[in-house]
Amino acid sequence: MQDQRIGESELPFDPPLALEGALGDDIEIIPDDASIGAIANRTYDGVAISTIRPESGRAHLVYVSENLAELLGMRPDQLLGRNPGVLFSENTPDAQMEAISRIVEQGLQARVRLDLQHASMADVAVEAAFLALPTTTSDGTGWPYYLSLFRATSPWPRPEALLAEQRDLLESLVHGRDLADVLVQAAERIEEQLKGASCWLGLTDPTGRLEPTVVGDQRDDLVEAVLDYLTESSQDTTHVRLRSEDLPLEIGMELQSYGIHALWVYPISGAGRRGHGVMVVAHNDRDAPHPAEQQLLEQIIRMIAVSAERALTEASLAHQNLHDSLTQLPNRALILDRLEQAVARLGRESQNLAVLLVDLDRFKNFNDTRGAEAGDEVLIELSMRLRRSVRLGDTVGRIGGDQFLVLCVAMNDEADASSMAERIVRSVAEPFELSNGTSVTTTASVGIVMVDAPGSSPAQIIGSAESALGSAIEAGRGGYALFEEGLQQRVVIRHEVEQALHLALTEDELVLHYQPVVEIKSGRMVGAEALIRWDRPGHGLLSPASFIEIAEETGLIVPVGAWVIDEACRQISKWPKQPDGLRPVISVNLSAKQLAEESLLVTVVSALDRHRINPNRLGFEVTESMRVEDIEAAISTLEKLSGLGCRLAIDDFGIGYATLDYLRRFSMADTIKIDRSFVNGLGKSREDSAIVSASIALARSLGLSVVAEGVETVEQFDALTELGCDIAQGYLLARPVTVDEALALWHKNQLIEPTAERRPDGQ
Numbered sequence: 001m002q003d004q005r006i007g008e009s010e011l012p013f014d015p016p017l018a019l020e021g022a023l024g025d026d027i028e029i030i031p032d033d034a035s036i037g038a039i040a041n042r043t044y045d046g047v048a049i050s051t052i053r054p055e056s057g058r059a060h061l062v063y064v065s066e067n068l069a070e071l072l073g074m075r076p077d078q079l080l081g082r083n084p085g086v087l088f089s090e091n092t093p094d095a096q097m098e099a100i101s102r103i104v105e106q107g108l109q110a111r112v113r114l115d116l117q118h119a120s121m122a123d124v125a126v127e128a129a130f131l132a133l134p135t136t137t138s139d140g141t142g143w144p145y146y147l148s149l150f151r152a153t154s155p156w157p158r159p160e161a162l163l164a165e166q167r168d169l170l171e172s173l174v175h176g177r178d179l180a181d182v183l184v185q186a187a188e189r190i191e192e193q194l195k196g197a198s199c200w201l202g203l204t205d206p207t208g209r210l211e212p213t214v215v216g217d218q219r220d221d222l223v224e225a226v227l228d229y230l231t232e233s234s235q236d237t238t239h240v241r242l243r244s245e246d247l248p249l250e251i252g253m254e255l256q257s258y259g260i261h262a263l264w265v266y267p268i269s270g271a272g273r274r275g276h277g278v279m280v281v282a283h284n285d286r287d288a289p290h291p292a293e294q295q296l297l298e299q300i301i302r303m304i305a306v307s308a309e310r311a312l313t314e315a316s317l318a319h320q321n322l323h324d325s326l327t328q329l330p331n332r333a334l335i336l337d338r339l340e341q342a343v344a345r346l347g348r349e350s351q352n353l354a355v356l357l358v359d360l361d362r363f364k365n366f367n368d369t370r371g372a373e374a375g376d377e378v379l380i381e382l383s384m385r386l387r388r389s390v391r392l393g394d395t396v397g398r399i400g401g402d403q404f405l406v407l408c409v410a411m412n413d414e415a416d417a418s419s420m421a422e423r424i425v426r427s428v429a430e431p432f433e434l435s436n437g438t439s440v441t442t443t444a445s446v447g448i449v450m451v452d453a454p455g456s457s458p459a460q461i462i463g464s465a466e467s468a469l470g471s472a473i474e475a476g477r478g479g480y481a482l483f484e485e486g487l488q489q490r491v492v493i494r495h496e497v498e499q500a501l502h503l504a505l506t507e508d509e510l511v512l513h514y515q516p517v518v519e520i521k522s523g524r525m526v527g528a529e530a531l532i533r534w535d536r537p538g539h540g541l542l543s544p545a546s547f548i549e550i551a552e553e554t555g556l557i558v559p560v561g562a563w564v565i566d567e568a569c570r571q572i573s574k575w576p577k578q579p580d581g582l583r584p585v586i587s588v589n590l591s592a593k594q595l596a597e598e599s600l601l602v603t604v605v606s607a608l609d610r611h612r613i614n615p616n617r618l619g620f621e622v623t624e625s626m627r628v629e630d631i632e633a634a635i636s637t638l639e640k641l642s643g644l645g646c647r648l649a650i651d652d653f654g655i656g657y658a659t660l661d662y663l664r665r666f667s668m669a670d671t672i673k674i675d676r677s678f679v680n681g682l683g684k685s686r687e688d689s690a691i692v693s694a695s696i697a698l699a700r701s702l703g704l705s706v707v708a709e710g711v712e713t714v715e716q717f718d719a720l721t722e723l724g725c726d727i728a729q730g731y732l733l734a735r736p737v738t739v740d741e742a743l744a745l746w747h748k749n750q751l752i753e754p755t756a757e758r759r760p761d762g763q
Contacts, residue, residue: 046150050084073119089115118291126150179311187214196284202227203277240265276308324398327383335397336458354411357447357465361477363402385427421446421480443478514742516734523752527585530568561594562603569607587619595634615645623651642668676710682719
């Protein structure tokens with residue numbers, strides 16, 4: 001009743017008859033003899049009294065009961081003094097309010113079904129009774145008062161009950177209960193507070209389909225049909241209210257057979273409006289909840305969303321901890337745990353277990369030349385190919401940069417395991433299509449271990465698989481090998497070597513030999529390459545081939561390499577300069593693991609300072625084909641060594657897969673060393689001669705010196721002379737010798753006749 005001026009106009013007609021049509025079927029006119037007490041004695045949820053100020057002629061509220069204010073989500077003092085129209089819904093027809101006013105002005109009483117306005121702007125359905133209370137003031141003036149009584153048409157939760165439900169649900173969240181428990185508790189609370197309501201909850205599965213989770217006392221298939229309809233009609237992402245007749249005929253009829261009148265749909269949304277699921281409240285007689293019910297439902301939805309977010313975060317963290325971030329395959333920790341469980345089951349089940357270790361051949365070189373992004377694409381595609389290659393129930397995991405482990409349960413025999421390996425090898429050999437449009441090919445090697453009884457640890461099985469993989473690689477890559485007892489013996493031997501090598505560092509069993517390098521033009525010795533040997537008790541003097549690989553795999557190469565650097569510097573200090581002032585340059589080899597160590601630079605500087613060696617007398621050689629995990633870190637380390645004044649050489653030049661790229665990346669190098677495999681073909685192979693000639697020309701254009709390795713014949717030496725090579729190294733000139741013998745050769749200095757003296761024409 002917006003500013004309704006009650007009692008100012010005369011009514012020229014009989015209200016009960018003339019206003020019957022305007023009031024509609026929902027208004028009941030109460031006879032004159034009905035007492036106020038009879039009306040008030042009914043159970044009401046709110047009372048209001050209003051009057052009209054004589055000076056303004058405007059109606060205002062002079063009394064509002066606590067329970068009426070509570071029903072509207074307000075305090076009494078927020079309503080007192082305001083126009084009575086604020087109590088009613090904005091959707092109330094003006095004609096209805098005018099008819100009610102006129103009836104009351106005639107001294108009649110009316111009971112009406114209408115909606116009040118909640119503070120949240122929601123409608124509150126009530127039964128209302130209106131009547132006038134004429135009074136007389138002390139001066140005899142009559143002021144009309146109007147009494148309004150309201151009763152909610154269905155039960156609604158009180159604030160104290162609402163707070164209690166919130167506390168219970170919050171406690172569930174605080175104590176970290178499972179999402180399933182929170183959902184059940186939330187549904188129970190809703191059904192307790194909303195009479196005639198049934199709560200269903202569905203969570204979104206990875207495919208986007210709503211999976212029934214809580215269905216109350218309703219049939220699963222009916223709830224599933226409702227959730228499917230909501231998904232298909234995209235009504236699972238917005239708050240909607242659906243009457244049973246609004247739904248597809250079959251669903252609507254079945255709901256009505258269970259006495260369900262309407263569905264209130266609430267999406268469960270998390271951060272970024274990510275959909276976790278939907279809550280459906282099925283009610284037996286109402287289209288919409290009361291405001292207090294709405295408040296309860298919204299609070300519960302928010303709490304469910306928090307719990308769903310937490311569950312999603314926990315599941316994501318658990319997945320991240322146990323899965324490889326790139327391929328999403330089980331990581332090393334998870335696959336080894338599954339391997340341990342599979343081995344334990346062998347004692348209870350009569351079956352064999354096959355373990356396949358898959359290694360991409362030369363993947364490090366591929367990564368360096370094609371880039372890390374291309375490498376990642378290959379690894380992702382490879383992971384999918386591996387999953388397609390194995391059987392249902394088998395497990396594929398990633399245990400290293402380019403290594404994958406396949407667990408094949410219930411494998412019959414070695415023949416079946418070999419067939420599996422062949423399938424994997426063929427799958428990997430198929431071209432990989434990169435996102436930039438290029439096609440690349442690679443191969444994989446596979447090591448196979450058959451396990452038929454419990455007792456072996458995952459580490460032992462992996463070790464055996466690595467031995468088998470090593471055999472496959474030695475056989476030429478792109479194939480597979482089965483682990484055999486002979487390989488086991490090799491594993492034992494490798495373990496013994498590792499233990500003995502630890503002692504060798506502390507027992508001074510390591511020694512350095514030196515192979516001289518000779519300037520081709522003058523025939524003079526200009527330096528030497530330091531080569532490690534192991535004087536192992538009971539085994540004699542061992543070459544690096546028998547232990548360096550083990551040192552690399554175990555990480556012992558770092559302390560061994562540090563010893564080589566320090567010992568070389570100590571011995572260099574004893575080599576005198578030649579009469580013309582020439583001092584020898586002694587070079588040592590660096591491994592990939594040494595380059596990866598931040599301590600390398602400190603080791604070099606300490607050795608140079610301790611033995612008072614000029615840095616330009618110490619050189620380092622890096623092999624072109626070595627597998628450097630972090631190429632940028634390696635380049636940074638080499639640049640720092642070059643900055644000290646040390647000489648740098650690229651060893652085995654020409655046999656890698658990134659020759660030109662290496663020259664570009666390792667621009668700080670002073671020298672390239674042409675691999676002995678090309679030098680051996682000089683004079684016999686046109687291809688090898690062309691490669692050596694091109695390498696020398698390339699080095700000349702870049703301002704680099706060239707060392708030819710493996711020179712064993714005079715013909716090779718003469719060919720290198722003709723091609724303009726700078727320095728030679730090989731058995732023709734000198735074999736690796738002890739430090740004393742190398743020092744004697746340094747004193748001799750002239751190891752071969754100068755070029756001019758060996759040529760008949762003197763040129």
